Amino acid sequence: MSAAGAHTQIVDRSRLAVWLGSAPGAVYLLAVLSIGLTILTPNFFSIANLTNVTLQIAVLVIVALGMTLVILTEGIDLSLGPVLGLCGVVMGMMVVTDWPLWMALGAAVLIGAAFGVVNGTLVSYVDMPPFIVTLGTFGIAQSLATMLTEGNSVTGLPEYVRWFNDGAPLGIPVPLWATAAVFALTYVLLYHTKFGRYTFAIGGNRRALVLSGSNARFYQVLVYVYAGVLAALASFIMTARLNAAHPTIGVGLEFDAIAAVILGGTSFEKGRGGIIGTLIGALAVGVLRNGLNLMGVSTEWQVAIVGLIIIGAVSLDSIRGHYS
Amino acid sequence: MKITRRSFATGAVALGSAAATGTLSAPAFAQGKKPTVAFFVKNVTNPFWKACRIGAEKAAKELNIDLEVVAPTKPDNIEEQTRLVEDWIVKKPDAFVFVPVDYKALVPSIQKANKAGIPIINYNNKMTDIDKVTFIGSDDELFEYEMCKYLFKSLGGKGKIVHIDGVPAAITAQMRKKGFERAVQETPGIEVLASQPGQYRRLPAQQVFENLMQRFPDIDAVVSANDDMAVGVVEALHAAGRGGKTKVVGIDGIPDAIQAIADGKMFATVDFSGHDQSYLAVQAAVRTLKGEKVPPEILLPVFIIDKDNVAKVARTPEERGVPSWDKTIKS
Amino acid sequence: MSVAAASRPSALMFGLSPDRLFVVLSRIVALTALIVVLSILSPHFLTWNNLINVLRHAVPLFIMSAGLTLVVLTAGIDLSVGAVLGLAACLAASLIAGGHPSLGIAAALGAGLACGLVNGLLVSYARIPSFIATYGMLWIANGMAYVFMQGEVIYGLPAGFRSIGTGMFGPIPVPILIMLGTLLILHVIMHRTPFGVGVYAIGGNPVAARLSGMPVRRRLVIVYALSGFMASFAGLIVIARTNAADVSLGEEQLLPAIAAVCLGGTSLFGGVGGVAGTAVGALILALVLNGMNLLGVKTFWQAGVLGLIILLSVLADQVVGGRINRTST
Numbered sequence: 001m002s003a004a005g006a007h008t009q010i011v012d013r014s015r016l017a018v019w020l021g022s023a024p025g026a027v028y029l030l031a032v033l034s035i036g037l038t039i040l041t042p043n044f045f046s047i048a049n050l051t052n053v054t055l056q057i058a059v060l061v062i063v064a065l066g067m068t069l070v071i072l073t074e075g076i077d078l079s080l081g082p083v084l085g086l087c088g089v090v091m092g093m094m095v096v097t098d099w100p101l102w103m104a105l106g107a108a109v110l111i112g113a114a115f116g117v118v119n120g121t122l123v124s125y126v127d128m129p130p131f132i133v134t135l136g137t138f139g140i141a142q143s144l145a146t147m148l149t150e151g152n153s154v155t156g157l158p159e160y161v162r163w164f165n166d167g168a169p170l171g172i173p174v175p176l177w178a179t180a181a182v183f184a185l186t187y188v189l190l191y192h193t194k195f196g197r198y199t200f201a202i203g204g205n206r207r208a209l210v211l212s213g214s215n216a217r218f219y220q221v222l223v224y225v226y227a228g229v230l231a232a233l234a235s236f237i238m239t240a241r242l243n244a245a246h247p248t249i250g251v252g253l254e255f256d257a258i259a260a261v262i263l264g265g266t267s268f269e270k271g272r273g274g275i276i277g278t279l280i281g282a283l284a285v286g287v288l289r290n291g292l293n294l295m296g297v298s299t300e301w302q303v304a305i306v307g308l309i310i311i312g313a314v315s316l317d318s319i320r321g322h323y324s
Numbered sequence: 325m326k327i328t329r330r331s332f333a334t335g336a337v338a339l340g341s342a343a344a345t346g347t348l349s350a351p352a353f354a355q356g357k358k359p360t361v362a363f364f365v366k367n368v369t370n371p372f373w374k375a376c377r378i379g380a381e382k383a384a385k386e387l388n389i390d391l392e393v394v395a396p397t398k399p400d401n402i403e404e405q406t407r408l409v410e411d412w413i414v415k416k417p418d419a420f421v422f423v424p425v426d427y428k429a430l431v432p433s434i435q436k437a438n439k440a441g442i443p444i445i446n447y448n449n450k451m452t453d454i455d456k457v458t459f460i461g462s463d464d465e466l467f468e469y470e471m472c473k474y475l476f477k478s479l480g481g482k483g484k485i486v487h488i489d490g491v492p493a494a495i496t497a498q499m500r501k502k503g504f505e506r507a508v509q510e511t512p513g514i515e516v517l518a519s520q521p522g523q524y525r526r527l528p529a530q531q532v533f534e535n536l537m538q539r540f541p542d543i544d545a546v547v548s549a550n551d552d553m554a555v556g557v558v559e560a561l562h563a564a565g566r567g568g569k570t571k572v573v574g575i576d577g578i579p580d581a582i583q584a585i586a587d588g589k590m591f592a593t594v595d596f597s598g599h600d601q602s603y604l605a606v607q608a609a610v611r612t613l614k615g616e617k618v619p620p621e622i623l624l625p626v627f628i629i630d631k632d633n634v635a636k637v638a639r640t641p642e643e644r645g646v647p648s649w650d651k652t653i654k655s
Numbered sequence: 656m657s658v659a660a661a662s663r664p665s666a667l668m669f670g671l672s673p674d675r676l677f678v679v680l681s682r683i684v685a686l687t688a689l690i691v692v693l694s695i696l697s698p699h700f701l702t703w704n705n706l707i708n709v710l711r712h713a714v715p716l717f718i719m720s721a722g723l724t725l726v727v728l729t730a731g732i733d734l735s736v737g738a739v740l741g742l743a744a745c746l747a748a749s750l751i752a753g754g755h756p757s758l759g760i761a762a763a764l765g766a767g768l769a770c771g772l773v774n775g776l777l778v779s780y781a782r783i784p785s786f787i788a789t790y791g792m793l794w795i796a797n798g799m800a801y802v803f804m805q806g807e808v809i810y811g812l813p814a815g816f817r818s819i820g821t822g823m824f825g826p827i828p829v830p831i832l833i834m835l836g837t838l839l840i841l842h843v844i845m846h847r848t849p850f851g852v853g854v855y856a857i858g859g860n861p862v863a864a865r866l867s868g869m870p871v872r873r874r875l876v877i878v879y880a881l882s883g884f885m886a887s888f889a890g891l892i893v894i895a896r897t898n899a900a901d902v903s904l905g906e907e908q909l910l911p912a913i914a915a916v917c918l919g920g921t922s923l924f925g926g927v928g929g930v931a932g933t934a935v936g937a938l939i940l941a942l943v944l945n946g947m948n949l950l951g952v953k954t955f956w957q958a959g960v961l962g963l964i965i966l967l968s969v970l971a972d973q974v975v976g977g978r979i980n981r982t983s984t
Contacts, residue, residue: 049414056407129923131732132969135913139962146955151492155428242406244429252398255790268784293411299368299395304798311777311791318781369902374806399903521954527897527904531712535948538705559898563821580810
């Protein structure tokens with residue numbers, strides 16, 4: 001994508017057209033997988049299964065949306081997984097001891113935001129590499145979460161929690177409503193607010209922004225805060241799904257989110273990309289995993305295949321000049 | 325030095341109704357189609373689950389059914405096993421033989437399987453709040469209790485003990501720890517120097533124990549929540565030249581532990597036979613499908629392996645004989 | 656500072672610029688403080704046995720982190736080191752236990768080299784971000800290990816091989832000799848050969864590196880290949896010590912490896928740091944973990960402690976180093 005393409009993203013016109021013309025690997029991956037699976041397995045293209053897949057990736061999508069913004073600023077957030085675990089555990093423990101739901105949710109959001117503030121400040125104002133900062137907070141969040149429950153799950157949640165997974169207003173499951181809402185919110189934030197413009201700009205040319213005296217640093221912190229808040233929201237969906245909260249539930253999630261973002265075309269450099277790509281990337285990951293299960297591929301081979309596909313998809317992008 | 329045998333769990337009468345609620349899908353046999361059973365394990369990294377797989381496959385071969393082994397790619401991953409259950413519900417096998425990675429967190433997805441009418445045979449880690457045809461396993465608390473009593477007796481009722489715990493969140497580890505504590509309480513001469521988790525894995529347990537050896541120059545015995553860790557402890561002891569002075573016990577009966585007992589490096593272990601449990605679980609699945617009544621709970625007896633009987637014990641799960649269904653039910 | 660002093664290049668002591676000097680001094684202080692504190696808190700710490708223990712733990716950690724250091728020096732990252740260690744360990748263990756020691760060692764090192772080569776090609780020629788490329792490799796290496804092991808654990812390696820992990824050369828344990836030897840060789844390569852100096856340049860000043868005409872792409876490939884090789888080498892040492900191999904061996908090694916690199920003062924921005932620092936970092940880490948065990952700290956605190964160490968060490972380097980640089984220009 002040329003510089004003109006990058007500029008077009010900040011303006012809302014013709015974004016779709018430009019993007020389709022240089023669709024990221026995830027689109028092709030998704031297409032190939034969907035067609036292939038429909039042919040190879042009888043179960044893939046059924047309402048039950050497709051509903052399953054969409055529900056399964058709900059949490060991933062929410063986290064990946066936050067991650068997209070972070071990566072757009074040329075950063076990365078490895079702490080989102082354990083932060084999700086920590087938020088889930090805190091929320092679970094509060095709800096079990098009869099705190100009102102809104103306070104439990106509020107506490108979780110505060111925790112997510114707090115980690116975001118720490119991450120963002122260290123990256124933005126102290127100029128530390130995001131990989132290192134979030135690796136550090138990854139460990140800290142992990143230990144805090146495990147310490148709170150001594151490694152156990154939080155169970156015995158009140159009945160109403162299940163509704164957040166099983167409930168289906170207007171026939172659409174609650175997690176899908178939640179994902180749609182978060183997507184809409186992120187869309188508006190990214191493409192129609194100053195915050196969004198800064199997000200793209202920081203990725204593109206942070207130094208110039210800082211030197212020009214703008215508030216770039218502050219907005220960069222906000223990006224990490226947003227990612228943390230989304231992780232908190234996602235933890236709630238996850239807890240409802242399992243009817244339990246577990247400190248290690250988020251382990252590996254941040255890497256899946258990063259994979260979804262990268263497959264979706266957002267690159268680590270130059271602030272290019274967007275959340276529609278992330279959505280498709282997450283879908284691709286979800287369909288891949290689902291497909292491997294439906295085809296009965298042995299676990300051992302699944303692990304290797306996932307790696308091959310990630311590298312394959314990204315190599316394809318590279319060949320098409322995405323990384324030069 | 326005697327082989328102790330214990331009778332099975334109580335409460336079978338009260339739970340009798342549970343067996344009847346296991347929904348049947350006799351049609352699989354009626355149509356002459358080979359039934360498919362989805363056999364879940366926690367991971368593909370711990371040899372314990374390989375032994376389970378072998379036991380299940382023996383039953384599958386005997387009963388002429390299709391067995392599919394299902395495991396998460398990230399070992400013991402809750403979210404992944406949830407997804408696996410959901411994906412397999414779509415595939416509609418004739419039964420699930422299931423062990424949960426987390427006995428609470430997997431409840432909602434198994435309840436979905438209940439709703440889909442798939443019979444659930446729960447093995448190894450007991451789940452509650454779900455409809456299951458039966459639970460086949462072992463009483464972890466009892467196993468560890470018996471192992472410790474046996475060990476403490478051989479120490480003359482007193483000594484300094486180190487306890488290596490498993491994965492703290494796992495129900496088996498929690499129950500085994502309870503059994504350990506019960507035995508310690510009943511034996512006042514026993515002093516517990518430390519209790520640290522080894523995560524049920526050899527290398528972490530070995531490292532933890534190496535450090536504990538520095539703190540405590542005199543350790544009379546080590547109670548390890550499983551054999552994989554126990555063997556690591558034995559290695560650490562021998563590397564430090566303290567092999568002869570410390571007795572090590574574990575649970576499981578894995579090949580390397582049996583070898584260590586035969587070599588005199590390890591004191592004893594309890595046969596926690598994943599192999600037998602899985603064999604019986606698959607048997608239970610097929611019998612349910614055929615319309616047979618199956619007891620709501622089947623617990624395997626305590627069987628201590630030490631140097632007196634180690635020669636008679638099969639080394640690997642492949643060589644092992646399968647338990648007899650009828651004999652197991654009767655006793 | 657006077658104007659005259661300000662116009663000189665940053666004052667050098669022992670050939671180090673002030674911010675690097677801070678890194679070195681702070682680590683020495685930290686190491687000393689740690690030893691003193693642990694000796695006070697635990698009577699078992701300062702025993703010969705325990706210290707040898709600590710060093711034994713530090714050796715495979717150092718070797719793996721040393722390879723990782725080279726990658727980080729080029730402003731990249733290698734997430735696959737743990738998985739490669741595990742794969743190599745499994746390959747070696749099964750072949751060695753089966754009576755083919757040299758084949759086992761060759762297979763392990765070959766596998767590590769191969770994985771590293773692929774990483775290098777992906778990063779260097781396909782220009783895929785190192786994060787994603789090595790992440791994909793992590794999955795592939797794990798998968799291959801799973802397929803190969805089929806859930807088995809390999810036990811019982813022959814004593815000759817095991818002496819690598821448990822043997823003594825006089826009063827000194829063999830692993831420690833291996834560590835010192837590796838440190839020496841790598842240090843010489845990195846500071847006295849065009850290759851090594853080039854690697855520093857690739858990370859520190861990529862534009863200049865390219866313009867200088869050095870074979871940047873080829874050197875990058877070699878760097879990643881070395882990282883894979885070192886990881887597999889570390890795997891050999893691990894199985895020599897534990898006398899067993901299973902697929903989960905490498906899982907928990909990644910975070911400590913990165914921590915060791917950061918603790919050692921190598922910057923993730925590239926071009927700054929070195930293997931010697933990583934050695935000190937590995938030592939400090941091994942001491943911290945040992946201390947935690949001796950003091951009975953619950954193991955779930957380990958991740959948090961590692962995280963905190965990473966944060967604090969890099970923070971300190973950043974803040975203090977930055978301040979020193981600002982005041983001296």
